[in-house]
Amino acid sequence: xxxxxxxxxxxxxxxxxxxxxxxxxxxxxxxxxxxxxxxxxxxxxxxxxxxxxxxxxxxxxxxxxxxxxxxxxxxxxxxxxxxxxxxxxxxxxxxxxxxxxxxxxxxxxxxxxxxxxxxxxxxxxxxxxxxxxxxxxxxxxxxxxxxxxxxxxxxxxxxxxxxxxxxxxxxxxxxxxxxxxxxxxxxxxxxxxxxxxxxxxxxxxxxxxxxxxxxxxxxxxxxxxxxxxxxxxxxxxxxxxxxxxxxxxxxxxxxxxxxxxxxxxxxxxxxxxxxxxxxxxxxxxxxxx
Numbered sequence: 346x347x348x349x350x351x352x353x354x355x356x357x358x359x360x361x362x363x364x365x366x367x368x369x370x371x372x373x374x375x376x377x378x379x380x381x382x383x384x385x386x387x388x389x390x391x392x393x394x395x396x397x398x399x400x401x402x403x404x405x406x407x408x409x410x411x412x413x414x415x416x417x418x419x420x421x422x423x424x425x426x427x428x429x430x431x432x433x434x435x436x437x438x439x440x441x442x443x444x445x446x447x448x449x450x451x452x453x454x455x456x457x458x459x460x461x462x463x464x465x466x467x468x469x470x471x472x473x474x475x476x477x478x479x480x481x482x483x484x485x486x487x488x489x490x491x492x493x494x495x496x497x498x499x500x501x502x503x504x505x506x507x508x509x510x511x512x513x514x515x516x517x518x519x520x521x522x523x524x525x526x527x528x529x530x531x532x533x534x535x536x537x538x539x540x541x542x543x544x545x546x547x548x549x550x551x552x553x554x555x556x557x558x559x560x561x562x563x564x565x566x567x568x569x570x571x572x573x574x575x576x577x578x579x580x581x582x583x584x585x586x587x588x589x590x591x592x593x594x595x596x597x598x599x600x601x602x603x604x605x606x607x608x609x610x611x612x613x614x615x616x617x618x619x620x621x622x623x624x625x626x627x628x629x630x631x632x633x634x
Contacts, residue, residue, distance in 0.1 A: 354485055356606055357599060362491035364598020365498035366560055368591050369553030370571070371578040372505065373546030375590045378579060383437065383543075384444035388550055389575050390455045390568030395421040395551020396558045397463055400470055410473045414555045418548045425547025429540050437539075452568045460565035469558040494556055501552065502591055509587065518542055577616075581623055583630025592631050596623075 374388040399417035402408040408416065432451065436444045476490045509515035521528040521535045528535055554563070561571060578597060582589030597616055604615030611618075623631070 351485055353603075355487070356602055358487055358491055358495075360599035360602030361595060362488075362494045362598075363560055363602055364595040365495050366553055366557035367574065367578050367598055368594035369498055369501060369557065370550050371553075371575040371582075371594060372502075372587060372590050373549040374575055375579050375582065375585065375587060376546045377543060378584060383433065384441050384448060385433075385546075386445060386448040386572060387451045387455065387568065388546070389570075389572045390452045391421055391425060391547040392550040392554030392557075392571070393459065393563060393565075393567035394424060394455070394554070395548075396470070396554035396563045396567070397459060397468075398551070399555040400468060400558075400563065403470060410470065410476070413470075414552065417555050418551045421551035422544040422548040426540055426544040429543040433543065434536070452572070456565050456568055463563075463565065465565055467562040467564050469562045470555060472559065490559060494560075497556060501549070502587070505549070506587055514538070514541070574616075577620055581620055581630055583632040586630065586632040589630050589632030596631075 370389065370392045373391070374385060377383045377385045377388065395417045398420050399413045402413035402416055403410060406413075428451075432447070436447050472490055476493055478489050479486045480489055480492070481487075509518065517528070517533045517538050520531070521533055521538045554561075554567070561567075564570070574597075578590055578593045581597065582591070582593035597619070600619045601613075601616040604619075605612060608615055
């Protein structure tokens with residue numbers, strides 16, 4: 346294997362790992378925006394919250410990485426469920442502008458709180474020894490952490506697809522979205538279904554924020570800094586399409602990683618040019634519902 350091919354494959358793995366991180370963070374927004382029809386611009390802030398909670402568990406409470414991350418996910422889901430019942434439910438029936446203003450305002454509030462509590466320095470979760478270092482596949486050297494991130498994200502994607510497409514709860518969610526009045530007539534508790542769905546979306550964002558912190562470091566402005574790329578993933582994938590979000594995240598992750606390496610003069614503009622081209626050809630996204 347030539348060094349050029351080895352470099353390309355290594356970059357491809359990095360791009361896939363980055364794409365899977367974007368998928369974890371954005372898939373919750375795919376559910377709330379595309380399925381529940383809620384414009385939630387606070388979504389990236391929940392990824393930041395999950396990352397900081399996991400960091401607190403590790404640094405202050407001495408909890409192991411593999412326990413701190415699930416605890417952070419559960420804690421973020423609880424925060425999301427509380428906010429959904431106290432704030433978000435008041436904007437469900439409003440127009441998109443009202444939802445946008447409320448959620449972006451909430452993002453600024455969360456940013457200010459995190460800035461005062463955690464400071465402004467960049468931080469990431471310390472990886473356990475089992476996720477550090479590299480391993481070899483033939484002549485190719487790969488990062489253990491990135492391989493773990495890809496595998497964990499793939500498992501989450503499959504479990505999420507099963508949960509929505511093959512379970513009773515998924516059927517209730519789809520029924521509640523399609524026709525709330527009819528769903529209530531057949532005994533579905535629509536508010537509870539929406540609360541659980543919103544909490545799951547926040548938990549997925551928290552998982553992405555925690556696992557992806559070595560690639561996307563935590564900072565108070567995390568929720569604003571990565572909001573655009575998360576919205577891009579949802580738009581390119583297609584509103585409400587889990588499969589589309591996965592395709593879009595992987596594609597954009599690869600384009601961004603390879604573009605920064607092979608076209609350094611264009612830098613971050615490569616991904617926006619790619620998004621423009623994709624949406625010109627597929628204005629409703631890669632997988633339109």
